[in-house]
Amino acid sequence: MLFESQKIEYTHSGQAKLIFPDIGLDAGESLLVLGKSGSGKTTLLNLLAGLLKPEAGEIKLAGKNLAALNGQELDLFRGKEIGIVFQKPHLLAALNVKENLQMAHFFSRKKGQNIEELLGELGLAGKAKSSVLTLSEGEAQRVSIARALATSPKLILADEPTSSLDDENAEKVVKLLKTQAAKIGAALIIVTHDQRVKAHIPNFVEVKSV
Numbered sequence: 338m339l340f341e342s343q344k345i346e347y348t349h350s351g352q353a354k355l356i357f358p359d360i361g362l363d364a365g366e367s368l369l370v371l372g373k374s375g376s377g378k379t380t381l382l383n384l385l386a387g388l389l390k391p392e393a394g395e396i397k398l399a400g401k402n403l404a405a406l407n408g409q410e411l412d413l414f415r416g417k418e419i420g421i422v423f424q425k426p427h428l429l430a431a432l433n434v435k436e437n438l439q440m441a442h443f444f445s446r447k448k449g450q451n452i453e454e455l456l457g458e459l460g461l462a463g464k465a466k467s468s469v470l471t472l473s474e475g476e477a478q479r480v481s482i483a484r485a486l487a488t489s490p491k492l493i494l495a496d497e498p499t500s501s502l503d504d505e506n507a508e509k510v511v512k513l514l515k516t517q518a519a520k521i522g523a524a525l526i527i528v529t530h531d532q533r534v535k536a537h538i539p540n541f542v543e544v545k546s547v
């Protein structure tokens with residue numbers, strides 16, 4: 338199994354304990370994380386990304402136990418092996434599209450995918466030199482997906498990646514995430530309440546507050 342999380346628990350200060358469903362994914366498999374507002378979906382994604390430390394349970398990616406890594410090792414491992422797509426694209430405004438992707442390569446210290454090729458596959462071939470400030474919302478979200486994929490990570494995490502997109506762009510984004518994850522042999526986890534995403538990915542877990 339490429340990615341596994343078991344018996345994870347986390348408590349935000351002053352809040353009730355969150356207990357999460359177990360996850361197991363092979364390379365190329367996709368999973369949705371569903372649940373009501375406030376149930377802990379974003380918290381789960383942050384735990385899986387190693388941005389928060391679980392108080393119980395185990396998270397393993399490609400045979401590595403995240404808890405066994407120190408802060409610096411975890412940052413490097415995340416840069417190489419985990420691609421994160423946020424609800425709103427966080428791109429560096431001073432840089433053009435291609436430079437934003439080159440930054441991902443630089444920080445991960447990994448060769449990763451050919452940037453021109455990746456932009457072509459995401460329908461952004463003509464935008465390499467464009468300022469990210471001139472992109473439409475759909476284009477900017479595709480650039481942030483390209484950035485998450487640039488390092489060929491083993492795990493792709495996406496938090497509500499389609500919520501601000503129209504139907505056409507939402508469908509494009511889900512299909513791209515799915516096909517790219519399959520192509521690079523990554524596991525894909527999407528937090529969503531978007532029906533349009535559910536139509537493409539049947540496999541899901543539900544986060545419930547206890």
Ligand SMILES: Nc1ncnc2c1ncn2[C@@H]1O[C@H](COP(=O)(O)OP(=O)(O)OP(=O)(O)O)[C@@H](O)[C@H]1O
Binds near residue numbers: 352374
């Ligand atoms: N930094 C924090 N400090 C304290 N409580 C927090 C913190 N972050 C989240 N919480 C609480 O933890 C619970 C889970 O939050 P989380 O953002 O994971 O939920 P969610 O399912 O992603 O919600 P939504 O669908 O509204 O984005 C909520 O009750 C939230 O108020």
